[in-house]
Amino acid sequence: MPGTLFLIVGPSGVGKDTLLEGARDRLATSRWFSFPQRVVTRAADAGGEDYIPVTPSEFEQQLAAGAFWHQWHAHGLSYGIPMQVARDLDNGINVVLNASRNEIGAFRDKATHVVTIGISAPPGIVEERLHERGRESEEEIKRRLARLVEQAPLTGYALEIVNDRTIEEGITALVDLIAGACDLNAEITRFPVTIGSKQVCLVHKGNQIASRVLAGSSRVTLSLRGKSVSAELGETWSDEIVSQDLCALSEGAMAALDAVEGDVVSIERSPTPKSRSILQKKVRGGELSHAEMEAFIHDLVNGRFSTSEIAGFLVAASNNLTMDEVISLTQVRAAFAHRHDWGKAIVVDKHSMGGVPGNRITPIIIPILAAFGLTVPKTSSRAITSAAGTADMMEVLSRVDLSPDEMKSVVEQTNGCIAWNGNLTHSPVDDVMNAINRPLGLQSTLLDVSSIMSKKLAAGSTHVLIDMPVGPKAKTRTQGEAGALKNLFESVGQGIGLNTKVQISDGTKPIGRGVGPVLEALDVLSVLRGEAGAPTDLLDKSIGYAATILEWSGAVSQGQGAQVTRDLVSSGKAFEKLFEIRDAQGRQHDPLQPGQFTEDICADRSGRVEAIDIQGISEVARLSGAPKDKAAGVVLNVQVGDQIAEKQPLLRVHSSSLRGIEEAVCAAQAQSAFKIL
Template sequence: MLRLRRLSIDTNRENVAFLARNCPVYRPAEFQALNKIEIQQNGRRILAVLNIVDEPGMIAPDELGLAEQAFRQLGLPEGERVEIAPASPPQSLESVRRKIGGAQLTQAEITAIIQDIAASRYSKTEIAAFLIASARFLSADEVLNLTRAMADVGNRLSWADPVVVDKHCIGGIPGNRTSMIVVPIVAAHGLMMPKTSSRAITSAAGTADSMEVLARVDLGIAEMRNVVEKARGCLVWGGHVNLSPADDILISVERPLAIDTQEQLVASILSKKLAAGSTHLLVDIPVGPTAKVRSLAEAIRLRKLFEFVGDRVGLQVEIEFTDGRQPVGRGIGPVLEARDAMAVLANAHGAPQDLKEKSLLLAGRIIDFDPALRGGGGHARAREILESGQALAAMERIIDGQGRNPVRQVPGELTAEIPAPSSGWITAIDCFRIGRIARLAGAPMDKGAGIDLLAKLDDKVERGQPLYRIHACFQSDFRFACDLAADSSGYGIDDREPPRYGAGGAP
């Protein structure tokens, strides 16, 4: 048998094992590198991708090294003796091969695939095969079955309240930190809103990253439930409460491959909301030339798919199309976005009005779910709660309940202002490029890194006037961000005054 050794290697949700080439117990030639092995002892077993090690200082001949993900899942102490054997491929892989051939999969087939993915029985190559085959075509029924399967794996929350509300933005818009305003407004009204949020994957900040500036977000289920029962809402990291864990694994493979179909998006979002125990959901779909959804026709198709699946899983889903032509608020990055959200909640002078008004729009739609409220009264009620200070008080209760961050986070001290190359009116802002610059500056890893927007659409600027300010914490990140911004700021400027747009983005 081999002695178990824990290796501090982050393999991003994939089980990986390491075996010395000069191992006297097993012949590594029997275990081809990058094939899967089964590791077992005392009834515990996992599958892992095997790597063969030639570096003598890394693994002793009688040891089996496990990266962090695999070590945690196996759950045995370091030094424990384990056995290994070649792993049989999961039976559900045959269904993946059928999907590659164009077949429509049944509920049982999809459930088996998702259960095997959640149990780390698939390698990333096999997950990629499933995702790419699914990206070619998933029927509406398959999206429904995928949603159910993902919701049923992992923890599933339930609440005593008959109405449990939630919101989700499909993403793609920097600075769109409405949840940190909507949740306390809705909680102050009295509806239960247990908000589980994601960390950033390709953006400069997720809601969990920004909320972490103010409070703990890595709460367990019991802690989360305690906060919600006392404060009527929370803003926690969903990855820590193990809701729809297969979705997190799928996302870790989707992002590098740039796979982002509407079908997989709907299954991802709705499975998480079902697992969180939501009964009513508002989905924010920003529409804009550099947003995730770029046309009204595409937005309508996505809305219909959300409604189809929502109806069949018992989740009341409402959709709001919003203006996705530019970032929302001024700050992009955890500290800067948290600053904007708290400024809106405090009714501070100079708080970003677009963030305030969008948050009130969404909060009003959610409050309208309240059966005790007269129809159409949600928006006025949301504004009353915000402007009276009740929302700020609710946010303080949530922060205290989750555990206030004792460290005061500040914007990065390395700064540079990016000037307008010419005079005129701002006619376009590339959301994707602005987000990329903010990430190069160090966000979200460095909480204080990001971008402070100094000019927005339809503003008139003079040549040399600052468009935005880059904040960074490390010199190398600062240089990377400045170089990309110097190549192209992401702003379009025209000497002709543009047509004025309404709140919904229409002329």
């Protein structure tokens, strides 16, 4: 963005040169201001402004050489403005120029942004100042005063200072006008503290422009190379954190702008969001139309609301969204994510509500369906509170951080994929809401369902089967909760045009043996290879869900799904398909080796295993290091219903570190996850 040209005009005696000199002392230390000297055919000892004296012949020589951006003649003198002024303006530098009012029009033709500041003073004060400086005769003073009275008002966009007070007050008034009329540019430096994805801009309190154009603002709009983002505004007096000509941007702001240190960003105060009245309507309990929801979410994603305003919306929405609002929110969230179009009449997906250790059925179901010929572009999350998410487990086999184009290529090659949703269907709406929601600890099925279904819509699915484990320590605790949540999912699915089926399952015990990325991957491979010792509960649940999807989508006739899926597993086709997907996504060459530090947790009595605490198992696995330590976790040696002997191993803890083993074993011994009677 070009700089602003400030034309300071005024007749002799009004104190223009004094005010200009004072403004230069305050502003010229900044890289964003230039106070160029005029070249004047006046003797060096004539006094007055700070200029470059030349003879008339020297002036003509410089003019012929193209040294002047602009030149004029007045009162028997020639004036030249150096060509450097044009270069400074092009580089975003604000140029403050002692100018002639008769040349204002010519300057406006040459520069993009021009601000004229006229300096005046009452005739009596001007006469007194002219006598004090002693440069003019009485006759010359009379002529100047006459011209002063005859001068017409400035036309066009012009500011004016009546210089009839102290010198310091006059200088301050001029600095206020100049700095307040500038565009604020600043070189980027990195924010000194890591604050996640939060978008923050920190400026120095001594920045003359920022202190005026951003006065009273708490948010700013940052612009760079066609990209804009709204950020929270912070201020500091510390030169060590950020100097006066720089702004410190957080990682989130730099990422949003695709900026690097040294780039120059434009900073403006953020306007009041047009959708603030919509936010207030929701907070007061009103219902939002689709257009209102769209307008609000647009401003939300663009960072135009404060943290407290977003929190207010989330609190209001967590328990007070109508079905139409949930549908609208889901559609708008999906619109902000990358939308996939597979060009197929049937595109299937499966989602689990989670909360059950193990339960790694997705990497078994997806290759079964893909081997049959269905399109299954599965996007999955990483663990938040569990020992492994599907993406964490798949990452020990292949790359999961695919781009949309890479995902498209993998699905076209293999019919399916198992990828992390962060680059694919994750909406920026989630980033904003989660940053506020998680610290608040808000629990809202309305917001959760909207988030989940928006990802399925963005993924281009036509049919989604949702696994909903129910149990006293699962995410869904009771059959009543499950029924209400099932209705919510299926109603939202109908509203957004997505075939949705919810299958309620047993959430009272772990599924499979391994809990942790590598250990769960070993279970998956064991099932798909058809090994004799493969976990039967994991196989049976996977077969059941794959069969349901095949029959529900119309791919096979009712009652044939189970046999078709078992044949795909027993023939090895599902196993081969998983490896096709793995290779297409980018095979990981690390061996599937569980953590080398191990310790068994043994039964303190003989008896029958009546129950296994799924939360307790997850906690032990996480303390061992999972999911960050991919090799960490636990292997269950017994199942509910097994008869066991005293000192029989119940589970084995794995970790890549001795510290992980110690913490996990300590927790396992302190809280018995196994109920033995």
